[in-house]
Amino acid sequence: MAENYIPFLISELILKSLSQTLTPQEQEILDNWLATDAQNSELLDLFRQEQRLEPELTFFSSLNTENAWQKIAAKTVNSAPPVSLWQKPLAWRFAAAVALLMGIAIVFALVKFPDKAPAIAVNKPKEVRKEVKTDINQVKLSLADGTEILLNDIADGTVQEINGIKIEKKDGQVIFRVADNTVSQPKVAYNIITTPIGEQYQVVLPDGSKVWLNSASALRFPTAFPGHERAVTLTGEGYFEITKKKDQPFLVTASNTTIEVLGTHFNLMAYPNESATKTTLLEGSVKVSNGKVSEFIKPGQQANVTDAIKLSAVDVDEAIAWKNGLFHFNDADLKTIARQLERWYNVDISFGDEVPGGHFTGIISRRTDIEQVLKMLQVSGNLDYKIKERRVLISAKKKG
Amino acid sequence: MSENDNILKQDSSISFNQELSLEQLFKEYYTRLVYFSFQLIKDKDAAEDIVQEAFIKYWHGREDTETGNQAIKSYLYSAVKNASLNVLRHQKVEEKYKDTLERTLPGETSILQLMIRAEVVSELHRAIQTLPAGCQQISRLGYLEGKNNQEIAEELGISVNTVKTQKQRSLQLLRLRLNPEIFGLFLGFLLG
Numbered sequence: 001m002a003e004n005y006i007p008f009l010i011s012e013l014i015l016k017s018l019s020q021t022l023t024p025q026e027q028e029i030l031d032n033w034l035a036t037d038a039q040n041s042e043l044l045d046l047f048r049q050e051q052r053l054e055p056e057l058t059f060f061s062s063l064n065t066e067n068a069w070q071k072i073a074a075k076t077v078n079s080a081p082p083v084s085l086w087q088k089p090l091a092w093r094f095a096a097a098v099a100l101l102m103g104i105a106i107v108f109a110l111v112k113f114p115d116k117a118p119a120i121a122v123n124k125p126k127e128v129r130k131e132v133k134t135d136i137n138q139v140k141l142s143l144a145d146g147t148e149i150l151l152n153d154i155a156d157g158t159v160q161e162i163n164g165i166k167i168e169k170k171d172g173q174v175i176f177r178v179a180d181n182t183v184s185q186p187k188v189a190y191n192i193i194t195t196p197i198g199e200q201y202q203v204v205l206p207d208g209s210k211v212w213l214n215s216a217s218a219l220r221f222p223t224a225f226p227g228h229e230r231a232v233t234l235t236g237e238g239y240f241e242i243t244k245k246k247d248q249p250f251l252v253t254a255s256n257t258t259i260e261v262l263g264t265h266f267n268l269m270a271y272p273n274e275s276a277t278k279t280t281l282l283e284g285s286v287k288v289s290n291g292k293v294s295e296f297i298k299p300g301q302q303a304n305v306t307d308a309i310k311l312s313a314v315d316v317d318e319a320i321a322w323k324n325g326l327f328h329f330n331d332a333d334l335k336t337i338a339r340q341l342e343r344w345y346n347v348d349i350s351f352g353d354e355v356p357g358g359h360f361t362g363i364i365s366r367r368t369d370i371e372q373v374l375k376m377l378q379v380s381g382n383l384d385y386k387i388k389e390r391r392v393l394i395s396a397k398k399k400g
Numbered sequence: 401m402s403e404n405d406n407i408l409k410q411d412s413s414i415s416f417n418q419e420l421s422l423e424q425l426f427k428e429y430y431t432r433l434v435y436f437s438f439q440l441i442k443d444k445d446a447a448e449d450i451v452q453e454a455f456i457k458y459w460h461g462r463e464d465t466e467t468g469n470q471a472i473k474s475y476l477y478s479a480v481k482n483a484s485l486n487v488l489r490h491q492k493v494e495e496k497y498k499d500t501l502e503r504t505l506p507g508e509t510s511i512l513q514l515m516i517r518a519e520v521v522s523e524l525h526r527a528i529q530t531l532p533a534g535c536q537q538i539s540r541l542g543y544l545e546g547k548n549n550q551e552i553a554e555e556l557g558i559s560v561n562t563v564k565t566q567k568q569r570s571l572q573l574l575r576l577r578l579n580p581e582i583f584g585l586f587l588g589f590l591l592g
Contacts, residue, residue, distance in 0.1 A: 015523050068430060069423060077422055
């Protein structure tokens with residue numbers, strides 16, 4: 001660890017010491033630090049006396065970060081147009097030239113100049129993932145000819161190419177980029193990308209559309225989109241940003257639902273163990289159908305598809321929280337929370353004689369370890385939990 | 401405790417890998433950096449100016465700055481430190497501190513301590529802010545204003561027992577919330 005980071009490490013250890021979650025090794029590091037200077041212990045004592053901290057806490061409350069940010073934004077991000085106007089066309093001109101030279105229609109700019117997406121798709125607990133990988137769950141790419149390729153341990157910063165699909169791992173994020181093979185392979189074949197529990201991937205389709213795949217999901221897609229429509233199949237959950245093509249609608253099929261769009265952003269949840277397929281629209285307009293009836297939904301609406309289609313207004317942040325590395329619960333009951341935890345931490349959650357009642361509201365980073373999440377539920381609700389191997393038992397709190 | 405009981409526990413001593421936008425960086429680090437500078441120069445407005453300048457400087461030079469949130473945080477601290485020390489040097493030149501001529505610029509060790517203080521207090525502040533409203537009020541009255549359970553109960557018109565249970569809950573929640581990995585939390589528990 002770089003020397004500059006030592007104060008950050010020590011701060012983290014102090015916070016852990018205050019919340020009594022230090023491991024023996026961490027305690028040793030902290031003790032060593034305390035021993036190097038008498039003032040260090042005084043500092044630690046200060047944090048233990050909340051009354052003495054009042055002036056500092058008041059100082060923090062007195063600052064208006066929002067106002068300050070408005071000032072800074074005007075001098076930084078909001079004054080950026082001259083720079084970005086100049087940079088973008090250049091990047092695109094370069095991309096166009098490259099595409100022309102190579103004679104292929106991959107949007108090279110996506111590779112060379114990845115969008116600074118406002119939210120990064122993957123933000124996950126590394127250790128959990130490692131744990132899971134040794135398990136049954138592996139990154140799997142099933143090719144059209146039936147071969148299955150297990151992609152273990154892709155090193156960070158590397159690109160692999162298999163059958164025209166570039167697999168790129170950068171900053172812990174895995175992106176599959178599918179080249180457009182319309183010319184070289186006129187006959188369309190289908191591939192499937194499967195995400196294991198505890199992982200999220202991004203797929204860039206031949207038309208430039210992007211799909212973020214949540215944990216325990218699969219996307220079946222063609223090697224090219226030569227026909228009148230662009231069709232894919234989803235199991236599990238995905239967030240779609242579809243490139244607009246007026247003459248070529250994009251179709252997503254997921255269990256009982258078909259969604260038809262021209263160009264838009266939406267989230268689709270179709271896990272087999274959820275009672276309904278839920279489509280949440282962020283931008284544009286989509287048509288949702290279950291084979292019998294169909295409905296158009298507007299941004300901010302969610303379509304609940306069973307035998308019927310029910311529309312409701314929802315918090316879209318909640319629907320796409322997973323894409324931003326968060327769990328987002330809004331008045332959720334324990335069973336709903338349990339299903340989400342099972343899909344991310346690869347655990348089986350069962351309940352004792354009765355499911356503890358109550359509803360929970362809040363946001364938690366998906367990087368939080370599961371024990372911590374369960375502790376929060378325990379403290380907030382009237383429940384107890386037990387963890388044994390990969391099984392979690394949740395029961396109502398005993399009286400007394 | 402058997403080995404199995406431990407299987408789901410992980411070491412969480414790593415920072416976010418996610419690259420933050422300038423706005424997120426600003427909102428995450430602004431108050432702690434102002435506090436850090438304030439500890440050195442004892443002038444709140446000047447401290448705010450210094451920190452804002454540091455963010456602008458970072459933004460314009462970001463292509464040459466190491467990426468990664470730790471590295472950026474470290475860069476910001478060091479920019480704020482240098483600017484604050486410059487203010488102090490300038491004050492010395494102006495001989496504002498005639499009567500404290502023996503006063504020397506803070507050394508590296510005390511600067512590290514001030515950084516740690518800024519880091520820890522900012523997390524504590526955040527943890528208290530995220531407590532449910534009821535707990536927060538009781539926490540403030542109890543820990544910060546030094547009132548006893550009876551006084552708190554009278555002020556809020558609730559029973560002493562409720563104060564006790566709420567205090568207990570606040571403490572537990574506070575402990576959990578102090579984990580820097582957790583930045584959003586259960587805001588409340590609604591009886592269903």
